[in-house]
Amino acid sequence: MVIAQPCVHVLIWNIAILAGPIFRKKLRYNAKLQMILEMQKAALDFVIAALEKIRETSDRLPRASRLSVERLQFVAPNKADLLAPIRERVRICTKCPHLASSRTQTVFGVGNPDAELMFIGEAPGADEDKQGEPFVGRAGQLLTRIIETMGFTRGEVYIANILKCRPDTPPGSSGNRAPTPLEMQTCRPYLIEQIEIIQPKVLVALGAVAVEGLLGSRGTMRELRGRWHSYSGTPLMITYHPAYLLRNQTPSEKRKVWEDMLQVLERLERPVTEKQRNYFL
Template identity: 55%
Template sequence: MRRQAKSRRDDTGAREEDNIFSRFGLESEAMPSALDPRLRQALADRVRYYHDLGIYDFYRRPIQASGEGSASVARAPSPAISESEGRQTLMEVRTEPSMTDPASGLRLIREDIGDCTRCRLHKQGRKQIVFGVGNPRAELMFIGEAPGADEDEQGEPFVGRAGQLLNNMIKAMGLRREDIYIANIIKCRPPGNRTPERDECETCSPFLMRQIEVIGPKAIVALGAVAAKTLLAINAPMSELRGQWYDFRGTKLAVTYHPAYLLRDPRQKKEAWKDLQMVMKELGLKPLEKSAEQTS
């Protein structure tokens, strides 16, 4: 009876793993015919982790290994593949080699994006992809919603008037722009600087999730409602989102106003400064003297 119960549990677990793998096309493309059950379960756990992050596609490519030669993830089924070869291939899906070299990891993500045509924005006037900028090992990340006209022109986030204000906010915290990492939920400018659509955020944000994982910041600041609601999957007003810490995949996340909003309503700058002070306390940063004026 015990053997029968264990067999039923094993069968149920295998079916669940098959369902997880099929969401990513792994069953037909990268799964060897014979696979150690423990490795299979570990792979399923890793795929489930990416799915929870909102990553629904693997962009598999040859990756230079740290040792001799290189290994690649198969793109087509190989009938001659051995279990040991399959184990090595699948471990590349489980392990992020870029974690020990964030700069290389970010370059790989950028290459995976390519000249992106995954959503409608590539046909609506965007000039270039605005990937992100800053220290690959930053302890602090700022995440906005989307590039504007200046960002689309220069290929770097937060370089217009809102970017100048963000620079002042960063300086008031006792940091430099090059100390932190800046990115957006989506990487292409929406026409007329409109608010990004939900499906655009869902399509593009998995790349941001990979950036966050590679950089591994101690804290994230979500700038504005779009960034906050996308990252936290919470539909709440800014007044309720601000002033507290959230756990984002093991990283502390705070919410504050987008610099563009502060330009439209300067009265909220003091509130934004309170949010930044909370972040500074968490990171052990000391503000510049008269730092409240630095955000003007």
């Protein structure tokens, strides 16, 4: 089907409308996405220059098929496809030889690559190391309950850790140890790439160790939680790690976490019911 435009300005304006979101969107892109954007811009610049030339040298009106115009629309790369090569790099990573030799497998992250909400923990535990998925132990079960009470399913959000390997422990010891600053610094670039691709509307850091790994600064949870922070322009809510709530069963501490999550819901402009407002974990 052929469409005659009243004038070249209209066609150029339509192209600008289609291309506009590409250039207006103020988001950080990884190198691959940035290259695609630059290629799109170069192609559009070429089309506009050609149309201007036609207007200057011909009396005939420019014509374009509907298919040609539709092809000018930008289609963002699939985020799962962009995450896949990072997952593979994590899978074979040996930057921390002591962790690479002691782990069962790496724990990359799980959930919706297009999620509005992203939770960040500190490191995999024994259960996560065994299953290859973050937050699947007792603390993970509590986190899932929090997510579901917020009105999401676990598959609608994204969950990742600062470290992708379980921190090693001395032979014969039980429990988990916190990541060292060097381990977090080494593994942090993987998380940064995940955040840049997923581009959540809100980040939630679970516990002081996750905050240190993400922001590079220490602080007490009493000082940090319950108010908004920012990570590279993305709103960041800091709250207690679910494991802390398993150790401290007092209703007041549980209520603090839920009040933090109510703030997250409001920032996401999600409806909050009266039942949710009065809920205790």
